[in-house]
Amino acid sequence: MGRGSDEAFRDLLGLQEKMCRLFDEQLTQSRSAKDPVSAHWSPAVDIYETGDDFVLVAEVPGMTQEDIHLEITDDVLVVRGERPSATGEASHRYHRVERPNGLFQRAFRLPAVVDPGGVTASYRDGILCVTLPKREAARSRPVSVQVEG
Numbered sequence: 001m002g003r004g005s006d007e008a009f010r011d012l013l014g015l016q017e018k019m020c021r022l023f024d025e026q027l028t029q030s031r032s033a034k035d036p037v038s039a040h041w042s043p044a045v046d047i048y049e050t051g052d053d054f055v056l057v058a059e060v061p062g063m064t065q066e067d068i069h070l071e072i073t074d075d076v077l078v079v080r081g082e083r084p085s086a087t088g089e090a091s092h093r094y095h096r097v098e099r100p101n102g103l104f105q106r107a108f109r110l111p112a113v114v115d116p117g118g119v120t121a122s123y124r125d126g127i128l129c130v131t132l133p134k135r136e137a138a139r140s141r142p143v144s145v146q147v148e149g
Contacts, residue, residue, distance in 0.1 A: 061126030
C-alpha cells in the first residue's frame with residue numbers, strides 16, 4: 001500500500017467516525033427515552049484493503065437481507081437498517097434484554113479511487129460484506145525487476 005493510500009484510508013476512517021457520531025446523535029434524539037438500548041445500536045464494522053478493492057465487513061446478526069439497505073450518494077456509502085425487537089413476542093416475559101435492536105445508520109466516505117459502479121454486497125450468517133472495487137488506474141500491479149550485470 002502506497003503512502004497516498006495510507007493517507008486516504010486514515011482520512012476515510014476519521015471522517016467515518018465523525019459521520020457515525022453525527023448519525024448516532026440524530027438516531028438517539030429520535031428514539032424514545034424508554035428504549036435506551038436501541039437508541040445506541042450501531043453495528044461493528046471492519047474495513048480493509050486488498051490490491052483491487054476496499055472491503056467493508058459489518059456485523060448485523062438477527063437481520064434479513066430485506067432489513068439492510070445500502071446507498072451510494074456522491075462519495076458516501078450509507079448502510080442502514082432495522083433489527084426487529086425480540087420483545088415483540090406477547091407470549092414471552094423477558095427478564096433481561098441486552099441485544100440492541102431498532103434502527104441504525106452508518107456512513108462512510110469513499111476514497112476517490114473507488115469505482116462506485118462496481119460495488120457489490122453479500123449477506124450471510126449475520127455478516128454483511130461490501131466490496132468496493134478500485135478504479136483500474138488505482139489497482140496495484142506487479143512490476144518485474146530487471147537485474148543488470
